[in-house]
Amino acid sequence: MIFGESTLWYLSRATGVVSIVLLTIVVILGVVTAGRRRPDGASATVAMGVHRWLSMGMLVFLITHIITAIVDGFVNISWLAVVVPFISEYEPLLVGFGAIGVDLLVAILVTSFLRHRMAERQWRFVHWATYGMWLVAIIHGFSFGTADQPVLRLVTLGCGVIGGLAASWRVATSFADRNRRTEVASQEWS
């Protein structure tokens, strides 16, 4: 069924899963930027550029996802439930995870837009919340990937695994700049 009364509902699910995929790519590019250095900056520049522009691209899908889910009316989600977690009549817990994700995303976006007007450590602190945002998005998406749509569920699961691997790599990996900084900073300096 492609056209009909469920079109919006299907559109919502499709844009939801695309959002998850794009978000995962954006997160991985961010992880790569943070955890890897090369003597020439070519790949870093591509990663940085795609990280920033794709995050904007993801927004289009995410906003469509949210609007269609509410407007569709198939299930009862209020506009307020988009930002206030756990107040939705329909699946309060799972929609709530989505709402937490939206709140974190807004904070991450606003701080990144204002990055040059705030302290670097404050931006960094908020940007770390991306990992949490991504995780609740995965939970939200995986739990909603209903049994009749195993492909959607599988895609979300795949995103979760790949993102998890990227995060583990980030913890395990290091590079000369960070190592040397840590090493010297541990000496007596005060």
Place this chain on the structure above:
Amino acid sequence: MTTIVDLIQSAGLTGRGGAAFSSAIKVKAAWENRARLIVNACDGEIGAAKDAWVVANHLPELLEGVSLVTGGRRKAKTLFATHRGSTTARLLAEAGLPVLETPERYVSSEETSLISLAHGGLARPMTKRAPFVFGGRDSQGKRIRPTVVLNAETLWRISQINRNGVDWFRSFGTADEPGPRLLAIGGHVSRRGVYESEAGTRLTSILAQAGGLPADAEYIGVGGLGGILLTADELRSATWDSPGMKRFGGGMGPGIITVWNPDDCPVEVASKMIAFGAGESAGQCGPCMFGLPALSADWAAFSEQPNRDTHWRLVSRLGQFGGRGACHHPDGVARFAQSALRALGPELAEHAENQCTKAGGRRYAQLG
């Protein structure tokens, strides 16, 4: 009304800590921004001794200078910075002064290191996007209150200018670099110590106060690790002022002359100093934390095997340090290495032929 800023301005006083920046501009900015004063009495450079000498011998005049600069503000909260555990720290504490104790690290007496330490941070240099006398932020965004750092000798000179007048001050030195200035003379001389000097004097006359340049002296360091190395012949022709030192790639710096012991292999001494400089990087700026160890390795490679290849690597390395740190530590070590390379040319040739038999030099004689 003539203010102290006008007096310092007419006297042409410049900072005696090594940077030689106009003291009038600094003090004026400090007044306008109600900046806190930190007195730098660290003697941070290798061979430096004059800050300790000022504290030990002229503390009341130093405090008079502090009072002139802070305008006698009761809430000025001036801090006196010196290395932890030093005699100067003890003297300052005994005088009831608030001591800012900085760790025994080369870059910890740099002015932004002291400002960082005074703000509860680590004693490591900060990036100066603008002078901290205006206040500002460190790289991570932490707020830094307006702070001015003046060298202990500079403050003593301010009190002297106030007492004795501009004409007295200008009766010393040259028109461009007026005033008396202290100089620490150390190493292979008969009377090490801190001496009064003035710009425009021949270095041999300055050394005469410390017993003269010994006949067997071969190499003389001027300005410590951030300074230069001269041969004895160069020193005999050199004049103690900025143009005179610039001839050899240096400046007057914080006033240090060190006559190297002729029994020590000078190539090895230079190696040790460069290696020390590499180890004193605060590990904050890439070109310093990686560049200085690489410079040290390139210097060692060239001194052990001077050939066109190792020479080229060393020279191209030396060209990579221009202003690429938050502070000037990497520039200083590179300047020293550059001048040591020039001054030690004949010694390095000896190393190539394995003829060096001096202390520390044997390692090379046994090679090959």
Place this chain on the structure above:
Amino acid sequence: MPSSADHRRVAVDRILCTGHGVCAQTLPASIALDEWGYPIIVEDHVDADAGALAVKLCPARALFLR
């Protein structure tokens, strides 16, 4: 040459710079990289717009104009 409307001077906060190397791509005529990937400013006068974009794209926020 002082800063003007269409030209600015580019500088690096060396403490923030961790050697991503992006500035050498965004300002190839002005910035080269050393063997560890840290910038060497070859020419600090840059076009104001190009400089502003490079500042924006620096992942470490170490690049700035003055």
